[in-house]
Amino acid sequence: MRAYALALALVILAAWVGEYVADAVLGIWAVKYTLPLQLTDAVSAAAVLALLSRRRLLIELTYFWAFTASLQAVLTPDLAQIFPSIFYFTYFTYHVGAIVAASFLVFGCRLYPRAGAVGRVYAITFAFTVLVAAADLLTGGNYMYLRDKPAHSSLLNLMGSWPWYIVETAALAFLMLVCLAGLARAVRAVADPSTPTPAGPVTPARPRGRPQHSQ
Numbered sequence: 546m547r548a549y550a551l552a553l554a555l556v557i558l559a560a561w562v563g564e565y566v567a568d569a570v571l572g573i574w575a576v577k578y579t580l581p582l583q584l585t586d587a588v589s590a591a592a593v594l595a596l597l598s599r600r601r602l603l604i605e606l607t608y609f610w611a612f613t614a615s616l617q618a619v620l621t622p623d624l625a626q627i628f629p630s631i632f633y634f635t636y637f638t639y640h641v642g643a644i645v646a647a648s649f650l651v652f653g654c655r656l657y658p659r660a661g662a663v664g665r666v667y668a669i670t671f672a673f674t675v676l677v678a679a680a681d682l683l684t685g686g687n688y689m690y691l692r693d694k695p696a697h698s699s700l701l702n703l704m705g706s707w708p709w710y711i712v713e714t715a716a717l718a719f720l721m722l723v724c725l726a727g728l729a730r731a732v733r734a735v736a737d738p739s740t741p742t743p744a745g746p747v748t749p750a751r752p753r754g755r756p757q758h759s760q
Contacts, residue, residue: 554596560638561589582688584614592646605662611647623695
C-alpha cells in the first residue's frame with residue numbers, strides 16, 4: 546500500500562510540475578495564464594501530500610475536490626492541446642491521478658471523511674477562491690473561471706451569465722459535497738458495519754430493578 550501510494554504521488558507530481566516545466570521550456574509560461582491557481586492545482590498538491598502523509602484534512606480535500614473539480618475537468622476538458630501533445634498527457638495524468646488517489650485513500654484505505662468535513666472543505670474552498678479572485682485582479686487572468694466561462698463546453702455553460710454562474714456554482718458545489726459525504730457514509734456502512742457512527746457507540750441500557758448485592 547505504501548509503495549503504491551508513493552508511486553501514485555510521484556506520477557501526479559511529475560505530471561503536474563512537468564506541465565509548468567514544459568510551459569517554461571517552450572516559452573509560453575505567463576503570469577496571466579499559467580500560475581498554479583486553478584482548483585485542480587490545489588487538488589494535485591493535496592493529493593500528493595495526502596498520499597505521503599495520510600493527514601485526514603488533506604484526504605478530505607482530495608476526496609471532495611477530486612470528485613468535483615478534477616472529475617469535471619476530465620469530463621469537459623478546457624484544453625487547447627490535443628494528442629499527442631505533452632500537455633495532453635500531463636493534463637489527464639494529474640487530473641485522473643487525483644481521482645485515483647481519492648478513491649484509493651477513502652475507499653481503498655478506508656480513511657473516510659470525518660464529521661464536519663463538508664463545512665471544513667467548503668470553507669477552505671471559499672478562502673482559496675477569494676485568494677484566486679485577488680490574483681485575477683492583479684494579473685488580469687481568469688483563474689477558476691471567476692471572470693469568464695471557459696472557452697470549451699462545460700457545466701458552466703448551463704448556468705447564467707457573470708456573476709450569477711459563480712453563485713450557482715457555489716450552491717451546486719455545496720450540494721455535491723453533501724452528496725459525496727453521503728456516499729462515503731454509505732460505503733463505510735457497507736464495508737465497515739461494525740464501525741461506530743460519528744455519534745459514538747450505543748451504550749447498553751442499565752438493567753431495571755434493585756441491584757443485586759453479593760452475599
